[in-house]
Amino acid sequence: MAAVIPLPLTVLHEGRQETLFPTLLQDGSDAVLVDCGYPNFLPFLEEALQALALTPAALTGVVVTHHDDDHMGALSQLKRQYPHIRIYAGAGEVPYISGAKTSLRLLQAEKLQPELPPEAQEWGRAFCRRLAAVEPAPVDCLLRDGDVLPWCGGCRVVSTPGHTPGHISLHLPAFSTVISGDAAVVENSRLVVANPQFALDLPAAEHSLEHLRSLPWDTCLCYHGGIFRRPAETV
Numbered sequence: 001m002a003a004v005i006p007l008p009l010t011v012l013h014e015g016r017q018e019t020l021f022p023t024l025l026q027d028g029s030d031a032v033l034v035d036c037g038y039p040n041f042l043p044f045l046e047e048a049l050q051a052l053a054l055t056p057a058a059l060t061g062v063v064v065t066h067h068d069d070d071h072m073g074a075l076s077q078l079k080r081q082y083p084h085i086r087i088y089a090g091a092g093e094v095p096y097i098s099g100a101k102t103s104l105r106l107l108q109a110e111k112l113q114p115e116l117p118p119e120a121q122e123w124g125r126a127f128c129r130r131l132a133a134v135e136p137a138p139v140d141c142l143l144r145d146g147d148v149l150p151w152c153g154g155c156r157v158v159s160t161p162g163h164t165p166g167h168i169s170l171h172l173p174a175f176s177t178v179i180s181g182d183a184a185v186v187e188n189s190r191l192v193v194a195n196p197q198f199a200l201d202l203p204a205a206e207h208s209l210e211h212l213r214s215l216p217w218d219t220c221l222c223y224h225g226g227i228f229r230r231p232a233e234t235v
Ligand SMILES: [Zn+2]
Pocket: 068, 070, 071, 182, 223, 224
């Protein structure tokens, strides 16, 4: 039976507790993970999958919504250990995921570094080192807006640029669900643009959020914030 399953991973990251929400798309033919956490997250993924009586060996694919380290960090390790897993990503993100181009987030951090107050300088340098250490990974399948993958009764790729230029979200009409990646996050029970100050193109990010809102869905699965249910229309 097909299912769309959020896999909340609560971990201590850089001294603070953080919950990330990768999602598993499971049906009779495929088990596809959407986003995979920071580098070294493989043990956490293994644990989360184990709770479903699965291992990463059962995965047939991983979709990466964009190239930030909390979404693609574990990708290279996952692919190395389980080479049969097909990696999917939006065409615009592929150069950054595969390492052909320098991470735009790293370039942004390096540019902002001189503007940080003295007490944040060391944190900024550590952040840059962390981004530079993310291992690139090969992408097997390039996705474009409107592509429909067969998973879970049909999974449509929705281009949602702004947070990064090639960011994608996924729409699963059979489940009345969207998987937003970082195109929408839940804050104070509202759907908002993720970290607007770090959006690489804020107007595009705002437009993408509106586009996501306009789609027919009841549930939005956000990588940061988790499950958001659309409030019932007031008549
Ligand atoms: Zn993120």
